[in-house]
Amino acid sequence: MLITRKVSYEIASFYQTVAKARGQETFDFFVSAFLPSQGWPQEIALDFVTKLRDLDNKMFKKYFTDIVRAAHGGS
Numbered sequence: 001m002l003i004t005r006k007v008s009y010e011i012a013s014f015y016q017t018v019a020k021a022r023g024q025e026t027f028d029f030f031v032s033a034f035l036p037s038q039g040w041p042q043e044i045a046l047d048f049v050t051k052l053r054d055l056d057n058k059m060f061k062k063y064f065t066d067i068v069r070a071a072h073g074g075s
Helices: 002-022 024-037 042-054 057-071
Strands: none
Touching: 002 024, 002 042, 002 057, 024 042, 042 057
8 A cells, every 4th residue: 555655664764764863772772672572583673673774775665665564464
């Protein structure tokens, strides 16, 4: 759905902005607190943080949108 994609793009941009501003603190928070509280396995949380850190904005938006879509059964 178009709205979901736009919202996921905005969330992805927000996450990258926070990561650039706060650095390692952001990555530690995602891996140790936020993602585990959402039921994410450690391996997937680490992959998410790695991609957040390493991908450019366009590629991270695509990655994030894909995981949001997968989490919602591909809708």
